[in-house]
Amino acid sequence: MIWAKPVKITSMITVYGIPNCDTVKKARAWLDGKGIAHRFHDFKKLGISAELLQAWSEAVGWQRLLNRQGSTWRKLDPAVQAVACDSTGACALMAQQPSLIKRPVVQWQGHLSVGFDAADWEKHPVPS
Numbered sequence: 001m002i003w004a005k006p007v008k009i010t011s012m013i014t015v016y017g018i019p020n021c022d023t024v025k026k027a028r029a030w031l032d033g034k035g036i037a038h039r040f041h042d043f044k045k046l047g048i049s050a051e052l053l054q055a056w057s058e059a060v061g062w063q064r065l066l067n068r069q070g071s072t073w074r075k076l077d078p079a080v081q082a083v084a085c086d087s088t089g090a091c092a093l094m095a096q097q098p099s100l101i102k103r104p105v106v107q108w109q110g111h112l113s114v115g116f117d118a119a120d121w122e123k124h125p126v127p128s
Helices: 022-033 050-060 071-075 087-096 118-123
Strands: 002-004 013-017 038-042 105-107 112-114
Touching: 013 022, 022 038, 022 118, 050 087, 050 112
Parallel strands: 013 038
Antiparallel strands: 002 112, 013 105, 105 112
16 A cells, blocks of 8 residues: 555545445445545546546556556557556556556545555544
């Protein structure tokens, strides 16, 4: 789990991901269980802007955002995978195929996190 400086401070926590992703489901259930209000941004339905991906890349690093463990990555042709050799290429590829973004990405009030780890989230102050 990586916590980074804010990309943009908002009053509402935003969870970015795919609704059928098990990790996203766990993260949302954790927030719900704590009574923490949040909104959900579905990558598949709403997409993701290149500007936001670039901001996230600057905050946590493109290597952290790019999910090279998932089936979407494994199904890509090696020539397409090679495009993700730097921030620009990786962000362009993630914008085209949001399933390549590690999930969830959460914009907290003052922080950005990638992935879900309940023990780590317990240590971090979150609004009630």
